[in-house]
Amino acid sequence: MNQTSPPTEQPTRGRTNPLGPLDNLEDYVMHDSTTNPSVNLHVAIDWSSLGYKVFPCRADNKRPHIKKWQDLASADPEQINQWWDRWPEAMPGLHVGSAGFLVLDVDVSKGKNGPETLKALETKHGPLPSTWLAKTPSGGYHYYFRAPQGVELKNTVSKLGRGLDTRAGNGFVILPGSVGESGAYEWVSTGAELAPAPDWIIDKVRKDEEPATPAVEYKPGQEPGNDEFARQALAEAVKAVSEAEGGERNDTLNAKAVRVFGMAKANRLDRAEVHAQLEEAAIAAGLEADETAGTLASAWKGAKPRTEGLRPSPEEMFDAVAEPEFVYVGEMHKVYHWPSGRFWPLEGFYSVLKLRTKEKKDDARESLPHVATIDFAPGEPRVFRDGKLPVLNTWRGLEVQGSDADPGPWLEHLHRLVGNQDEAEHLLNWMAFTIQRPGVKINHGVLMMGEPGNGKDTLFQPLRRALGTAAADVKGEDMLRDFNQYLVGAKLLVIQEANLGNRKDASNISNQLKDLFSAPPETLSVNIKHVAPFNVRNLCSVVVLSNMEVPLMVERGDRRIFAIRTAFRVRDNDGRLFDWTPDYFSQLWHWLEEEGGNAAVVGYLLHRDVTGFNPKAQPPTTEYHDELRESSVEPLERLALEWAKEQVQGATVSPKDAYEELHQRPMLLRECGLKELPALNIVSRKFAAAGVIEAVKVRQGDSVVRAWRILHGGKSAIDYSFLD
Structure with missing residues (x-):
């Protein structure tokens, strides 16, 4: 989707009846002006299916839930479902510029009379062309127009007249069909196609070229445009404005804007970037958009070039x-x-x-x-x-360079753990490639399971020593937390004591870990307490160690995990350590740490031929990997497959009737690992993901209703043998 060729199809949701002529409209729309997760998610999916980029906004104040929404707005249904899983009451916002639109906002809130202003302008310029029209909860209107190609447009506040704002470029609007705390956004039926924006509006919202600011003499060694002091001053200004309270907000905005606009006039910062960041912070702090615009305009006019804090590069x-x-x-x-x-x-x-x-x-x-x-x-x-x-x-190179000494004790330990020769060879290549080519992502991680204390962790000690601060150890439970500083500078990530496969949210955890195991994504988002999220390159090699039989949920068709069940036993059948066990590990550890063993292993791995190892290829399938896949079917998917056995392939059924029938079968739910049935929209999504149904619309008399078409019914359509 881009501005040069916007689609002209109008999503159906949000017209007089937001979901079409459905008998069960009450299941989707709530009429008490409260938020409605189901309808808002459906609106987002409908618009995205036409290629429009959307993102989640708060239901109470319309502000974006995500930072940098201009870059992150997406038409990917998987991303959209992830957002709404996190913020189920969110309203979908539309990135206006990416859609190729210009939206005229006719406002009636807080004493504004946008309709009267528009009426006066129409008397002067002629009536607006018939186009897509939506009504806002406050009683105002959004007129949707097609933006002209090749013309850069901007957001404006009251530039056309009091109560008339525009959204274009990097602006956004809440989509028709959405329901928030203040009410619903609804289409006004006009039967019109999307019309081009009138020239008289374009002339007012076109971005004008700014006059060049006077040059400033820089100190020796300072490269213009590379001024970290100025960038830090901007960051501090944004922080101060966003945290300002009550009557201090406008004064704080003015003071900080004058300072950083002065740096922009000295060619140390980009004016547009300064304006955008301060505007976002001010509105987030509670200032009105038109008040913010006026203060920033005044601050720019009064700012003088500032040169303090210049330093060498x-x-x-x-x-x-x-x-x-x-x-x-x-x-x-x-x-x-x-x-x-x-x-x-x-x-x-x-x-x-x-x-x-x-x-x-x-x-x-x-x-x-x-x-x-x-x-x-x-x-x-x-x-x-x-x-x-x-x-x-943050990459410092290898901290252990390697030697030509014999790595025999470590290789012997590896083969004790990994009895299968093919699996051992692949693991050795994986480890060698990790330190030989640290700038290349291996698109699968290693999962190693075995009895406690059999030396799984010791096996990876030479890699830790070689990578130094680029190796990170975390516990499995740490993967469930919001903060992930361990990703900063990590080439090797070892997840210890993983026990994530039998949790209720095992499927969600598995999805969260996918990005760690493979690329794309090419970058990973880092969240550190009291620090704004930032991205690092996705290059880490991931190892998961566990004593549990099912440490992770592994999906059918998984291509991201090389799973090994270790063969080395150090305990008898009663769980007692064998007599030789303590000496074995103390001697191995002493050799690694005190006798140059780590350097010997690193040298061996650095010289190992990995020309035949493809880091982007699917890892070899192992017997343990197959076992994990068979035991990792999540409860809702298992229910979908069991339910499908009883259905007729190609038939259509009512989602509501099927849902009620499942509710009446508690024994089946328990057999599939469910204590209760989640909401219908979740069941529908999971059944579709399992491949047993697709959501369709069918005619029923004079109405069109939602239905499920059975894609695979009965035993002959799907191989269910792994469930037995």
Whole structure:
């Protein structure tokens, strides 16, 4: 979907009857002006099916749930379902520019009389063409027009007249058919096609070229446009505006805008970027859009070029320090501790230095090398550029270089664990490729299961030592938490004590881990407490270790996991350690850590021929992998398959009737691992994902109703043998 060729089809949801002539409309629409997860998700899916990019917005104040929605808005149904699983009451917003639209917002709230303003303009310019028209909960209207190709348009507040706003480019509107806390957005039936935007509106919302700002003389070593002091000043301004309270908000916005607009006039920041970030922060803090626009316009007019804080480029500062202890990271507003690879809050940094006054703290921060962000980027220099922004490369190279010594004790241990020769060879190639080609993602992880204490973790110790701070260990339960700092700079991620396969949410956990095991996605989002989310390259090799029979749910058709059941036993049938066990592991550990064993293994892996190893290929199937797939069918999928056995292939059934029938069969639900049946829309989605039904519309008398068509009914259509 792009602005040059927008579709002209209008989604049906949100007309007078949002879901068409359905008998069970009450199942989908709530008429008490409360939010409705079902209808809002259906609206989002309907629009996305036509290629429109949508994203979730809060039901109470219409603000986006996600940051950088302009870049993340999506037409991917899987992404949309993930968003609505997280925010079920969200209203779908439409990225207006990507849709190729210009939307005229005729506002009647807070004393505005947009219809009267529009009527006066129509008297002057002629009536608006008949086009798509939607009514807002406040009683206003959204006129949808096709935006002209090749013309950059902007959002405006009251530029056409009081009560008339426009949304274009990087603007958004709530989609017709949505229901929020203030009411519903509904189509007004006009029978019209999408009309081109009138020229008189285009002339008012076209982005004008800005006059060049006066040049400023820079200090030696400072590259124009590469000014981290200015970028940090912008970040601090945005933070201050977003946290301002009550009557301080507009004054804070004005003061901060004057300062950073001054830096923009000195060619140190981009004016449009400054305006966009401050505008978003001000509106999020509770300022009205028109008040924000006026304050920013006044601040730009009054700002003078500012040159304070200019410093040498980050590359120059790094060249002067062989191994910096601390680096200031502007995007996170934190200090990165190079030796440990951890972030420090600024106050912690100041405390270590025993700094008390603001002046001393500012001087200490300014003395540090400054970068915009960090990334794990093997092959790049320690500081490299992403466009104009300096980025700190956390990859330090191998910390154990390897030797020519005999790796025999470690190889013997590997073959004790992995009795199958083919599986052992693949595992060796996987490990060798990880350290030989750290800049390449291997598109499958290793899952190793076996009895407690048999040396699974010890097997990967040489890789940890070689990768140093680029190796991270986490527990299985850590994968369920919101924060994931362990991804920063990680080439090897070892997940210990995984026991995630028998949880109720095992399927969701499995989906969350998919991105870790393979690429795309090419980047992973990092969430650290008190730090705005940022992305790092998806290059980590993932190992999952467990003593549990089903540590993860493995889907049918999975191509992301190389699963090994270890054969090495260190306990007798009563669970007692064999007499030789303690000595075996103490000797192996002493050889690795004290006698150069780690270096011997690293040397062996660095010299191993991996020319035949394809990191993007599907891993070999193992007997244990097949067992996991058979035991990992989630309860709703199992219910779908069992239910389908009783159906006639090609028939259509009423979703509501089928749902009620399943409700009356508690024994079947229990056999499939369900205590209760989730909502109908979830059942419908899961049954479709299992491949047993597809959602269709069928005519019933004079009405069109929703139905399920049975894709695979009876035993002959699907192989259910793995369920027996």
